[in-house]
Amino acid sequence: MDFLRPADWSEALEAKAKHPEATPIAGGTDLMVELNFDHRRPEILLDLSRVEQLRQWSRLPEAQGGVLRLGAGVPYSRLIDEVGAALPGLAMAARTVGSPQIRNRGTLGGNLVSASPAGDGHPPLIASGAEVEVESARASRTVPVAEFFTGVKKTVLAEDELVAAIRVPEATGPQQFSKIGTRNAMVIAVCTFAVALHPRRETVGTGIGSAAPTPRAASEAEEFLAAELAERDQWRRPTPLPESVVDRFAELVVNATAPIDDVRGTARYRTHALGVLARRTLGWAWEEYRNSAETAGRQGCA
Amino acid sequence: MRLNLTVNGRPMTADDVWEGESLLYVLRERLGLPGSKNACEQGECGSCTVYLEGVPVCACLVAAGQAQDREVGTVEGLADEDELSPVQRAFVDAGAVQCGFCTPGLLVAADDLINRVPDPSDAEIREALAGNLCRCTGYEKIMEAVREAAAEKTGSSSEGGRR
Ligand SMILES: Cc1cc2nc3c(=O)[nH]c(=O)nc-3n(C[C@H](O)[C@H](O)[C@H](O)COP(=O)(O)OP(=O)(O)OC[C@H]3O[C@@H](n4cnc5c(N)ncnc54)[C@H](O)[C@@H]3O)c2cc1C
Ligand code: FES
Ligand code: FES
Numbered sequence: 002m003d004f005l006r007p008a009d010w011s012e013a014l015e016a017k018a019k020h021p022e023a024t025p026i027a028g029g030t031d032l033m034v035e036l037n038f039d040h041r042r043p044e045i046l047l048d049l050s051r052v053e054q055l056r057q058w059s060r061l062p063e064a065q066g067g068v069l070r071l072g073a074g075v076p077y078s079r080l081i082d083e084v085g086a087a088l089p090g091l092a093m094a095a096r097t098v099g100s101p102q103i104r105n106r107g108t109l110g111g112n113l114v115s116a117s118p119a120g121d122g123h124p125p126l127i128a129s130g131a132e133v134e135v136e137s138a139r140a141s142r143t144v145p146v147a148e149f150f151t152g153v154k155k156t157v158l159a160e161d162e163l164v165a166a167i168r169v170p171e172a173t174g175p176q177q178f179s180k181i182g183t184r185n186a187m188v189i190a191v192c193t194f195a196v197a198l199h200p201r202r203e204t205v206g207t208g209i210g211s212a213a214p215t216p217r218a219a220s221e222a223e224e225f226l227a228a229e230l231a232e233r234d235q236w237r238r239p240t241p242l243p244e245s246v247v248d249r250f251a252e253l254v255v256n257a258t259a260p261i262d263d264v265r266g267t268a269r270y271r272t273h274a275l276g277v278l279a280r281r282t283l284g285w286a287w288e289e290y291r292n293s294a295e296t297a298g299r300q301g302c303a
Numbered sequence: 304m305r306l307n308l309t310v311n312g313r314p315m316t317a318d319d320v321w322e323g324e325s326l327l328y329v330l331r332e333r334l335g336l337p338g339s340k341n342a343c344e345q346g347e348c349g350s351c352t353v354y355l356e357g358v359p360v361c362a363c364l365v366a367a368g369q370a371q372d373r374e375v376g377t378v379e380g381l382a383d384e385d386e387l388s389p390v391q392r393a394f395v396d397a398g399a400v401q402c403g404f405c406t407p408g409l410l411v412a413a414d415d416l417i418n419r420v421p422d423p424s425d426a427e428i429r430e431a432l433a434g435n436l437c438r439c440t441g442y443e444k445i446m447e448a449v450r451e452a453a454a455e456k457t458g459s460s461s462e463g464g465r466r
Contacts, residue, residue: 002323004366028364034346043323103364106360186434
């Protein structure tokens, strides 16, 4: 085996250009399981853990509208501590990943490229409208997270490309994430749901995990809810949501999925559970929005 | 490859290492440090927990090549010459060890917690140990031991502060 140890990002891109067959390794929390069990024996490993650029995050200039650029190699534990306030939905999902040891190593880049239907990082990124920054020695491009996946464990990455970073718009309203599993730690999701309210744009974002070959948004649910909120002037004067609206939202979320039966749960269970998650997370997010609007209103009067 | 790394403060070298083998394998089979245990090799049990650059990780999920020139801390490095570390002492006192297979990993995870979080709540202890499985104790004695170790640590450091 060859083990390539690029010291920085340009060396990493060059190495991948020269050896397109090389398998990148970041935190190793997906890849090492495959190596330990002899499910995979790459000819060449490309170690990204020394590439400092991948381990940094930054705020893009304000002109680009409050976007955080997260290096692909920032581990979950740092995402939670360092950007959790700006990206609450992502932080909630990150807190459910594996265990402290896994969160200390596992990265968002690895989570995206592994492209498991149950990747917990994906739904909140989709709900936020995040983009994947993909780069090769030839060129760079950005791909919306929802379009990054082409199937189970498949992505749009070309063989000479690496994930450089994930660009995530900062939260401008409440965000929620919820995950169904058999216990509170170390659980592959039975299904997950993320919701993000975007009051400035007066839109709603959603993300569904583990209920289709690829994670996805529930676009019809998003449009339905945004239209309801606009029609009743709810962004400015929020009141409790009518049950019929919440129910219809959940129904449209469920309609957006294509779950299967597997060892973790049946399709029927997933369908039911997702409806519950959609109702609950929307309830929590809306409650938070109403409270913050009330506080803001009171401050405005004083 | 020849692997150079620092383990428990000491520079160490292993020859003929396959880069794709795990750091756990290197520690146990090549460096004669069998304290870290191998139970699942898939990150699920935590019995291989070690410090890598000061952060607790599963040694079974770190590729040997990734450990080149890095600093590793194992359970063997917790005690000093003649005294057990506070978590080790507390595990013995509380009876938190039965078969002992999970113990090395739990000690490293608990050591990290009490160094990071003064006076951790029960929820914080449970969260910090969520990646470590124990099949024997039912965890109650382990919780007791960590509370004990944390209290001792806070006690001794605040004494130090008063002095
Ligand atoms: C015990 C355990 C529990 C887990 N629990 C969860 C969980 O709750 N939720 C969850 O979503 N996942 C979970 N995982 C899976 C895993 O931890 C995550 O998917 C993690 O984000 C993978 O990141 P990594 O850096 O460790 O990836 P690696 O294993 O290093 O890499 C994964 C894949 O991505 C590729 N890759 C990595 N970085 C790049 C890059 N920058 N550019 C191009 N390709 C790249 C690698 O070649 C490889 O194919 C768990 C894993 C274990 C072992
Ligand atoms: S042996 Fe590493 S986590 Fe079980
Ligand atoms: S003491 Fe036996 S597994 Fe914990």
